[in-house]
Amino acid sequence: MHGVKRVKYSREALAAKKERELAKLKEYQSLTAEVLARKKTRDLTHESFDLTTKLLQVNPEFYTVWNYRRNILTGRVFFERTPEEINALLSDDLSLTTSLLKQHPKVYWIWNHRYWCLRQVPDGPTEADPNGWRQVYWNKELFVVEKMLDADPRNFHAWNYRRYVLEQMPVKRSEQSELNYTRRKIEANFSNFSAWHQRSKVLTSMWEAGKLDKIRSLEEEFDLVKNAMYTDPNDQSVWIYHRWLIGTGEDKDVLEREITSIRELFEEQPDSKWCMESLVFYQRLLLRKHGKALSVEIRKRMESECLGLLSKLQTIDPDRKQRYMDLAQGGLPV
Amino acid sequence: MGSALDIPLHVKYIQSLGENKDDLVYHLTAHLRLNAVYWGLTALCVMKHKDALDRDEMVEFVMSCWDDEAGAFGAHPDHDAHLLSTLSAIQILVMQDALDRVDVPRIVKYILSLQQPSGVFAGDAFGEIDTRFLYCAVNALSLLGHLHELDVEKTVGYIRRCRNFDGGFGAREGAESHAAQVWVCVAALAILDKLDEVDVDTLAWWLAERQLPSGGLNGRPEKLEDVCYSHWVLSSLSILKKLHWINADKLIAFILSAQDLEHGGIADRPGDQADVFHTIFGVAGLSLLGYPGLDDLDPVYCMPAGLIESKGLRKDWEALPRKTSP
Numbered sequence: 001m002h003g004v005k006r007v008k009y010s011r012e013a014l015a016a017k018k019e020r021e022l023a024k025l026k027e028y029q030s031l032t033a034e035v036l037a038r039k040k041t042r043d044l045t046h047e048s049f050d051l052t053t054k055l056l057q058v059n060p061e062f063y064t065v066w067n068y069r070r071n072i073l074t075g076r077v078f079f080e081r082t083p084e085e086i087n088a089l090l091s092d093d094l095s096l097t098t099s100l101l102k103q104h105p106k107v108y109w110i111w112n113h114r115y116w117c118l119r120q121v122p123d124g125p126t127e128a129d130p131n132g133w134r135q136v137y138w139n140k141e142l143f144v145v146e147k148m149l150d151a152d153p154r155n156f157h158a159w160n161y162r163r164y165v166l167e168q169m170p171v172k173r174s175e176q177s178e179l180n181y182t183r184r185k186i187e188a189n190f191s192n193f194s195a196w197h198q199r200s201k202v203l204t205s206m207w208e209a210g211k212l213d214k215i216r217s218l219e220e221e222f223d224l225v226k227n228a229m230y231t232d233p234n235d236q237s238v239w240i241y242h243r244w245l246i247g248t249g250e251d252k253d254v255l256e257r258e259i260t261s262i263r264e265l266f267e268e269q270p271d272s273k274w275c276m277e278s279l280v281f282y283q284r285l286l287l288r289k290h291g292k293a294l295s296v297e298i299r300k301r302m303e304s305e306c307l308g309l310l311s312k313l314q315t316i317d318p319d320r321k322q323r324y325m326d327l328a329q330g331g332l333p334v
Numbered sequence: 335m336g337s338a339l340d341i342p343l344h345v346k347y348i349q350s351l352g353e354n355k356d357d358l359v360y361h362l363t364a365h366l367r368l369n370a371v372y373w374g375l376t377a378l379c380v381m382k383h384k385d386a387l388d389r390d391e392m393v394e395f396v397m398s399c400w401d402d403e404a405g406a407f408g409a410h411p412d413h414d415a416h417l418l419s420t421l422s423a424i425q426i427l428v429m430q431d432a433l434d435r436v437d438v439p440r441i442v443k444y445i446l447s448l449q450q451p452s453g454v455f456a457g458d459a460f461g462e463i464d465t466r467f468l469y470c471a472v473n474a475l476s477l478l479g480h481l482h483e484l485d486v487e488k489t490v491g492y493i494r495r496c497r498n499f500d501g502g503f504g505a506r507e508g509a510e511s512h513a514a515q516v517w518v519c520v521a522a523l524a525i526l527d528k529l530d531e532v533d534v535d536t537l538a539w540w541l542a543e544r545q546l547p548s549g550g551l552n553g554r555p556e557k558l559e560d561v562c563y564s565h566w567v568l569s570s571l572s573i574l575k576k577l578h579w580i581n582a583d584k585l586i587a588f589i590l591s592a593q594d595l596e597h598g599g600i601a602d603r604p605g606d607q608a609d610v611f612h613t614i615f616g617v618a619g620l621s622l623l624g625y626p627g628l629d630d631l632d633p634v635y636c637m638p639a640g641l642i643e644s645k646g647l648r649k650d651w652e653a654l655p656r657k658t659s660p
Contacts, residue, residue, distance in 0.1 A: 001602070001606075001607055001609045001611075001612075002560065002602050002606075003602065003606065004606055004607040005605060005606055005607065006594060006601065006605055006606055006607050006608070007607075018356065021356070021357075021358040022356060024358055025356065025358045025361060028358070028361060028362070029361065032361075036412050039412075040412070059362050061362075061363075061365050062364075062365055063365055063409075063413075063414070063416065064365065064408065064409075064412070064413040064414045066460075067414050067458075067460060070460065108462065108464075112460065112462045115461075115462070116460060116461070119461075154554070154556070154557070156504075156505070156509065156510050156512060159509070159510060160505060160506065160508075160509050163508045163509070191555070191556045193510070193554060193555040193556060194510050197498060197499070197500075197510040197511070198510075200498070200499040201508055236543055236555050236556075237555050237556070240499070240500050240540065240555070241499070243536075244499035244500070318581070319545050319547075319549075319580060319581035319584060320542050320543075320545070320579060320580065320581070321581075322578040322579055323538075323539070323542055323576075323579040326579075
């Protein structure tokens with residue numbers, strides 16, 4: 001259980017609660033016994049199907065009953081119906097999951113059933129257009145998942161589902177449009193790590209496919225991140241994303257430019273842990289990758305600054321002191 | 335507020351679970367029952383009160399969850415087989431030295447049948463995929479002594495594809511890093527001796543940043559602290575040998591403050607309702623942090639360390655030294 005406050009009941013209140021629950025419990029147990037008994041005899045009737053609906057509305061985490069419901073559909077119902085009727089049934093089941101998800105947006109079993117329903121969509125409406133029905137569903141699904149992400153932009157079930165929908169749609173959305181979506185989410189809240197993560201995936205895919213000029217794209221990303229950094233320098237999402245953009249530090253100019261940029265921010269925010277952490281990491285990266293191009297004096301100065309920053313970090317971020325001490329010991333000889 | 339871990343109270347709490355047959359929530363969570371028994375037993379073992387629950391009764395209960403059609407275990411009698419409950423069943427039977435009750439070849443067949451072409455595992459025949467199930471499969475096969483039947487390269491290949499820009503791992507390819515998924519992937523890699531797939535410096539950094547000013551740990555950036563992350567984040571750090579990268583004393587204090595000192599058990603955070611899930615993970619965290627009076631826990635298997643070691647399954651992880659007093 002998560003986020004359920006401990007409640008202290010008076011004796012009377014506790015007694016009343018118990019009484020209410022006892023009635024609910026008896027009903028629940030009798031419904032459960034009925035459904036499981038029918039399942040045991042492989043009863044695939046419409047009556048049984050309706051009983052699963054009733055039970056799942058009370059307890060949508062009862063995975064065995066979701067299984068039973070699906071078995072009724074595939075074991076009998078789908079054989080007896082036309083594709084149009086199957087489509088209508090699936091639509092009903094999707095509506096059932098939508099209403100359940102409103103109250104239980106993070107229950108795996110409900111999401112599962114949604115995935116399953118979409119896999120069952122028959123070819124149609126015609127032979128010439130076998131993906132027509134699917135496309136309609138997928139468009140609706142994207143709409144549903146966007147509403148869920150508006151309600152909770154960090155719900156990873158919804159993000160996973162979004163990725164699945166985008167991947168499965170017969171007529172794909174462009175990756176550029178997904179990039180735009182992540183930008184909207186990020187601009188709504190720079191702390192939305194889920195959106196930054198999605199952006200990292202879309203960009204990687206586009207770079208690998210050659211759909212986007214990586215160098216120019218990286219410039220845009222650095223701009224976006226700089227904006228976010230200056231708006232909220234305490235936001236870890238941005239700094240973690242920035243480190244990914246820097247990557248292996250092959251580009252000396254970019255590395256030096258970013259170090260300068262962070263240094264400027266650091267001057268405005270002298271207690272910024274993230275500025276310090278990043279200055280250490282990037283300067284050491286510069287030393288490792290491009291140290292040979294620098295004079296001994298500069299190298300010594302950089303490493304000395306890193307040690308100074310690591311010392312300061314031990315004071316301003318004492319919970320992670322040991323990490324900074326490890327990093328101080330792990331510096332490169334210059 | 336300096337409280338200590340009230341072991342006798344939590345032992346009583348675990349013993350009492352399932353005694354109140356009139357509790358609605360108890361019945362509404364039947365789909366987690368076998369998992370709950372595993373959580374309770376493991377917590378008792380770590381608190382050195384393994385015998386607080388009757389062994390034979392427990393073993394019989396586990397066997398009553400056998401789904402003979404599928405050849406694996408469901409969460410409760412008459413519930414369908416699933417990888418989650420199958421792992422819990424095997425873990426309980428190993429801890430109770432009753433693995434001989436199980437049809438090992440059948441279970442191995444069930445587990446292997448759930449591997450997908452991509453390398454990930456489904457939870458059951460209905461196809462939900464998640465790296466949690468990959469971990470269940472690897473752990474279970476390892477405990478059953480049948481890990482050699484697994485296609486390691488295929489399995490590791492999938493985990494590799496779940497690696498993210500922050501060094502962490504998600505529920506499936508493309509999914510965001512989440513501490514619980516990080517743990518299942520890192521622990522699976524540990525069992526498979528493939529920890530070289532992990533970017534340790536980056537991931538340990540991301541994990542260390544889960545500690546909030548309250549001392550508690552969260553599961554992802556900008557989320558709330560929760561005692562269960564004391565296991566997932568901590569166990570991951572322990573496997574990566576970077577447990578010292580967080581403030582142990584503050585985390586211990588946080589876990590202890592989430593105890594229900596009236597009725598027993600540990601909650602997700604102070605003031606909330608306790609449950610057996612947060613009880614084991616709180617106790618697991620305390621054990622890894624060297625809290626006195628507890629037994630060692632293996633962070634890869636989330637089972638008693640001595641038992642795992644006796645089976646020759648101990649991997650190269652590090653916990654904090656056990657204190658002799660709080």
